[in-house]
Structures are given as structure tokens and as C-alpha cells.
Amino acid sequence: MSNLSNSTLPTTTTCPACGLLCDDIIPNAETAVNVKNGCSKAIQFFEQSFNDNIGASPTLAGKPCNLDTAIKAAAHLLSNSKSALFAGLGTEVQGMRSLMHLAEKTNATLDHMHSDSTVRNTLTMQNDGWLTTTLAEVKNRADVILAIGTDIATSHPRFFEKAVWNTESLFHKPTPEVIYLGVPAEKTKAGTSPNGTAPTVIDANADKLPEIINALNALLNNKLNNKKIKEESAGGVSVATLMALVNQLKAAKYAVIVWSASSFKFSHAELTIQSITQLINLLNESTRAAGLPLNSGDGDSSVNNTSTWLSGYPTRNRYVDGKPEYDTYHLSTDKLASSSDALLWVSTFNPHSPPATTAPTIVIGHPATKFERQPEVFIPVGVPGIDHIGLMFRLDSSITLPLKKLRDSQLPKLSDVIHQIEAALSSVEK
Template identity: 40%
Template sequence: MTEITEVPSPFCGIGTDDLTIHVEGLSVKVSENGCAVNTPAFEQDITDTSARVNGKEVSLELAVAKAADLLRASNQPVIGGCATDVNGMRGVMAVADKAGAVVDNVNFPAARRNFLALQDTGWMTTTLAEIKNRCDFLLVVGVDLEGFSPRFFERYLWNKESMFLDDTSQRDVVYLGKVPSGEASTSPTGGKAKVIPCADADLPEVMAVLRALVKGRKIVAESVCGVAINDLQGIAEQLKAAKYGVVTWAAGALGFDHAELTVQMLCEMVKDINTMDTRCSGFPLGGKEGDQTANQVCGWTSAYPARTRFSSGFPEYDPFLYDSNVMLANGEADVLFWVQAFNSASVPPVTELPTVVVARSGMTFAKEPEVFIPIGTPGIDHAGHAYRLDNVIAIHLKKLRDSGLPSTAEVLNAIEHAL
């Protein structure tokens, strides 16, 4: 058995890099600093090692050739999932460019809410390092933060040492919307986070009133959607009194129509606070299923996020038209190509179209795809890089075992060369 320390994770989004892993053959066990997100992701067993075509095991070369044949015969292929590391996403882009495909990350329906707000009026956001060293007030809007990232508070809020704070345990935390699922937000000295619950669908109205209070507007009502105006006034005063306030949200948790307007309201409120002789920043949560990596690589190679079409011979971005699920439902695609290196439970949508799946070993299907190529997982079966949720760091991922499985990049580069 081999013990590997200081292992970074591509699964949790926050760049956890202090895991201790025990490796014995193909078995991987997290022995220290695991969490509800990382431990099961690292410890998943390998079940598939051979490629399949129409359900029959074949060589990797034959599977690659079949995948290339399907793409070559396609008029409009769609590459979905796009959950992989940097080199894997480069491979996705190369295949898309050559095959004239649409590229669509599995988490883009959530990311679109952020992109629409960002492209319309911009935002002011911060990084994990700045939160760790400066944040004295954290407002969590519409998301169970410890459910999203179980070790966020431990690593970035209740850290023992900080460059600009004498006592990190004195930081204040307020939840607005969802109630936290555990006690991670409780400070080391026992201070509890303040929780002001409200339904997701009420957040647009609640946030509009909160922004008005931040700007000093008079609110005549005593409550909005069941939330006391006095409670919102308290949040407004804390935001303005903080030396470095942070407002965080997860676009994927805002499951209501036109949630991008609520994201925009949050971002505009942050800008308002920065005109009041203090500092405040937004902090959008993400980084899972390779979503930040997909958008970063797609951005620097095409100038657009990962919902882009290449069938015209140049990249065309449209966050609505090139929704892979809509295209499949409307009969606008004729081949589905699914890439998922991290999560074997993230299966492709069931379709009658020819389907190619390049995915983590262990994926099971309601309908067997025409081609299935099991691949290694970045950070377990091969080294690589993946962007964490604040987009400023590409985490260097370690190889932990020799599984014999190819990487996403190796498979996609072979398919691209065969086209």
C-alpha cells in the first residue's frame, strides 16, 4: 500500500489540496481530510476497462474509428458534458472545430445565469485567498454553502492564520434563503451563523428590498415574502460596516425563472457598497464537473464560453440556441458526443440519436450508446490541471495509480486525427 499526501481534488471546486490517499492496486481510499464530496469521488471503483461498440467489447482503436465515422457522417453533432481537465477540454475543442460540433458544458444552464449578468453590467468578484485573508462578513444567498462545499468554512473562513485579521473566529456569517445543513458555519468559539430563511422563488423580491435598504431607501412595509424588513436592514448595516464583505451565491441553486436578474441584483448591490467607503465583493460558486475548466479553455481558444457552435467554420456563441438539451429535443442534432471524466452518475440524455460516450469507468446506461470508451479520471489515473471555482488557479492534479485507462485528451486527440 502506498500513502500519498497533499493530494489536490478536482471534485469539490475549492481546490482542496491536503488530502491523504492510500493506494493499493486499483483501490483508492481517502484516509485524511476527506468530505462528503471528495471521498466518494476518489473511492469509486473501476468497473469498465475495455471500449465497447454496440455493447460489444472492442479495441480502443476500433472504438476510436467508429466514433470518428459517426462524427464524419454527421451534419450537426453536439458535444455535451465537457467535464474534464484542461488537456481534455483542448481535445474537445479540437474535435468540435474539425467536426463542426456544438460544445455545451453540463453545468452551463446554471453558469448562463452568471454570464448573462456579467456581460450586461459586469461584476466585482473576489478569490478564495482574499476571503481567507480579508473577509470579515460573509452573506450566503440562496445556497447551502457547506452542502455545496463541506470544507469551505474550515479552509477559508475559520483558518487559524490570516494576513489582515487578528481573530478569524470573529467573522460574521449570515444565510439568506436556504438553511445550512450542518454546523460548519459555526465559528471555533461557538458563534452561530444568523439564518434568515425564505423560499428560492422569493429571493428576487427579497434581494430587491435588501439593495434598496443598502442604498438608504425607505421601505414602508414591515416584511417582504415573510422576511422582516428589520432583519434585512440588519444585513444592510452589516454589509456597510464591514471592512471587507463578501456576498456569495451558487447560480445552480437559483432554480427559478430569470434567476440571472437576481444575480445581477446581487452584483449591483456589491457595486453600490463599494461607493460607501468600504469594500465588498461577490463570490459566485462553481467549479464542479469541470465547468470552470470548460469555460476557461473554450474562452481562450474561441473567445466564448462553452456553449459555442463550430459548424460555420468559425465559433458562434449563443447561450440559448446552442443548448444541447433543446437541440436534441427539437431534432437539431444528429449525433450526441458525451464527455464526462469526473462523475459516472452524470450520464448522457437518453436519445435515439447515435451516441458516443467518452466517460469515467463505471458509467451505466438506460440505453447502450453506439460507442463507449472508458477513460481515466484526472487527478486519479493521470496528472492534469483543472480550474477551481474562483478561476484564478489551475490546480495541478496528481496521478495516484496505474489503471491503464487512457486520458480524455488521448482519446479525443485520436478521434480528431481520425476525422
């Protein structure tokens, strides 16, 4: 971490590399290994961030320019636009607040890069409501963890360490039993408890999960309890195995069912998520159970919470004459990237490239972003939690955590750039 300034280095910092937002990361100014307490995903994030060119310059069609010129060009593009798409949206709370204001002023559509996954959860919540829990409740109360279609640890590497094996719980409870359903056995190592108890692994093809979850609901409803059906299988899993799982969930004092919408690659996955939430509702008739949907990253929880409190809707929303509208089907980046008359792409945590489009493109993002086609305007900005402070929602949306500044850099903050574009927009309009 050669860029770290010892004089300003905080004792601990928050890692924004996944939705767990571990806040016990100890930055290290002396060694090439960036952080203490960070998992491999965190180390990769911090190393990538610190290897980037903090002196990267804005560009117009690939040619370096100063920040003022780039801001004026971006404002000019947006002032000529009637249907701009603000996409990517890889940012934290303050960045999203500024983008919402700019979207309101320019009648733009907003869509986060991971909305395909988020929308599956949102549709379930909007349709039926759901009963979900927090990481603190997992730590304090869970005695059974059922992971459906996700190994959890790949996307959220310290989940088991922080929330499952952590013995500093408020209540005396046994070490949770871990069950994987529809997860390859070779990916289930993280579910082995510190005392060596291996997880239960129910082998199943991920694309059979809709059928399997429906069967679990039927079993819990006593709809599949005759002898003939017990000898059969659902989605390739024997009904006896599924019945044993149902009994284990019913016997639990606090079962937590974890899923990741991004792992559900089959069509109409929202119906399977709804089926999971129905299972949770049924379990709560006789015991306690809750869901824990994992997020996909790049600030998706922060962005959608901020969007919801400012406009009433998560992303895949737009402003029309100052009024927010919401449409999960028509307002997607896939559908609008080609038809919009301007694209503003934002990705500050990672150097994700913008989607292919012929629309005039403004990219405000990670200094290491690569382009197939040079955008009309590129403004490199600081990485939140590295170059400037910020605020992020944890994956369970129960708390926000502060991101800290770890180095001095010349890269501006996204929200500052957006405010300047907004100010320049007023001048263009005059």
C-alpha cells in the same frame, strides 16, 4: 485504495470532487478510508473512482471491442455528422483543449452539463460586469460572509475550514460573522465558528429571494426608509430585519456575498444575480464588498475558461466553418440533443449518463457509466486526478491546480482518445 501503487504515490494530491480543489489530500495506500484531509464528498469520490473497473473495455452497441475499432467508429460517426453536439464535457483543461480542436474540425456545438447554472452567472457578467473575489481574499480580508440561498458546505464542504475559520491570514482580522439568507436553519451548522458563535439565519423561502434582494437594494439606496414601509415585509422578511442586514454589510470592512447559481431554481435567476452584484456595487461606494459565485462541478470552471481563451466564448458555443459562435439560448443540450445528428457525451469525473436521444451517440467517459440505451460507441477513459495527471481551475478561476496520477491503469486519457479520433477523422475524410 487497493489500486494505489506505493512506489508512485504522491505525498499529497488535489481533490477534484468540488471547486475548492483542496491540494492537501494525503492518499493512503493501506486502509479502506482513502484519503486523509478529505471531506466526506472527497472520500466518496476517491472510493467510487477506486472501485471502478480499470480494465473496462470499449464497446460498439454494447459489444466489447478494442480501442482502435472504437476510435475508428467514433471518427466515422463524426465524419458523417453536420451538426454534432459535444455535451457533458466533464473534464479538465487538457481534455477540453482536445475537445475544442475536434469541435473546430467537425463544426460541433459545445455545452457543459452544468451550463444551465453557469449561464445565469455569465449573463450577469456580460450584461453589467461584476466585482468578485478569490478564496485567498476571503481568507485574508473577509469579516462578514453572507450566503444567499446556499449553505455552501453541501457543495463545497471545506469552504469554512479553508477560507473562513483559517487563522493563517495575511492581515490581523476578526473571525468573520456568517449570515445565511434563505437557507434552512438545519443546514447552517457549518457556519458556527470554532469559538462557538452561531451564524445569523434569516429565514426566507428560496423562491422569494428575488424580491428580498431587490428590497435590500432599495434599502441601500434609501428608497424604502419611511416609517410605513419599515413596518412591512419583503418576501416574507421584515424590513427591519433587512435594514439590520444592510447596516451590517455597510459596517463590514470586507463583506463577501456568496451564491450558487445552481441553487436558484426560479425563472430568470440571472436577474437576481444581477441584483446581488448591484448590491455589491452599492456597498463599494462606502466600504469594500465582493461576490463569490460557487461553481457546480464536473470541471465546469476549467471547461468554460479553456473554451473562452480558445474561442472567445464559454460553452454553449459552436464552430461554423472554423468560426466560433455563441448562443446561450439555442445551443443548449436540452434543445439540441434530439435535433443534432450525432452526440458526443463526455463525463470523466463521475459516471453521468448521456441524455436520451435517437442520434448516434458516442460516450467517452467514466468506466462505471450506465446506459438506458447502449451507445453506438463507448470508450471508458481514466478519471483525472486518479488515473492520470491534469490541470483544473479553482472555483474562483484565479489559479489552476495540478491533478496527480494515483494508480496505474489501462484506461486511456480523454485527450489521447480525442487526438486519436481527430487523426482517424482525417483518414476517413481522405
